[in-house]
Amino acid sequence: MDYAPFGPIDGRVYVEVRFSFAHHGYYALPIMPLLALLVGVFLISFDKRWAIALVMLAIIESVANQQHDFFIKDREYVKLQLTDIANQVSNSQDLFALASNENPNEFYFLNRKGWIVPNDHVVPSELEKLKSMGCRFLVIRKERLLETPLLEKVFENQDYLVFKM
Numbered sequence: 001m002d003y004a005p006f007g008p009i010d011g012r013v014y015v016e017v018r019f020s021f022a023h024h025g026y027y028a029l030p031i032m033p034l035l036a037l038l039v040g041v042f043l044i045s046f047d048k049r050w051a052i053a054l055v056m057l058a059i060i061e062s063v064a065n066q067q068h069d070f071f072i073k074d075r076e077y078v079k080l081q082l083t084d085i086a087n088q089v090s091n092s093q094d095l096f097a098l099a100s101n102e103n104p105n106e107f108y109f110l111n112r113k114g115w116i117v118p119n120d121h122v123v124p125s126e127l128e129k130l131k132s133m134g135c136r137f138l139v140i141r142k143e144r145l146l147e148t149p150l151l152e153k154v155f156e157n158q159d160y161l162v163f164k165m
Contacts, residue, residue: 078159082109082139089154089162090137097130097165099140110139119144127151131165138163 043051086096096114098107099122107116115130117138127138127149138151140161151163 076105078141079106079109081157081159082106083111085139085155085157085160085162086110086112086137089164094136095134097127097135097138099138099144101144106139106141119146122146122149124150127165135165138165 043054046054090096090112092112094112096107096110096112097117098110098114099117099119100106102116102118104116107114114135115133117126117130122138122140130138137154138149140149140163142159142161145161148161149163151165153161154164155162
């Protein structure tokens with residue numbers, strides 16, 4: 001007989017927690033001191049050579065598991081131009097809306113305050129709400145453009161479009 005203390009939800013909870021830790025490692029920081037203590041207690045039960053080998057294996061795995069963070073992906077270089085684009089079309093106090101996939105990386109490079117708007121929310125009613133809250137410009141990455149908004153275009157290059165609200 002299988003024992004499942006939480007019934008069918010058990011597997012889903014594990015998947016959700018595993019996904020969060022894998023993509024947001026900072027959630028694990030508060031438990032690191034306890035984990036270090038437990039690993040230390042575990043390692044003293046081994047022969048010294050085996051303990052060193054296990055620690056070295058863990059270090060190698062940790063570095064290999066994060067190797068993708070050591071380099072900037074080629075497709076991400078286009079974000080570096082956002083500060084220059086924002087400086088060309090606005091002053092530093094202007095508020096921006098950024099049509100994006102809800103990842104704030106592009107907003108960091110934009111170096112402005114404002115809102116991240118999901119691509120499917122770039123519609124007149126949403127844009128009017130943003131404008132009423134003080135938004136002056138809308139930035140859209142061309143590869144994410146679903147529909148061209150009926151706004152005045154103030155900047156365009158091979159990667160981005162900027163519209164005045």
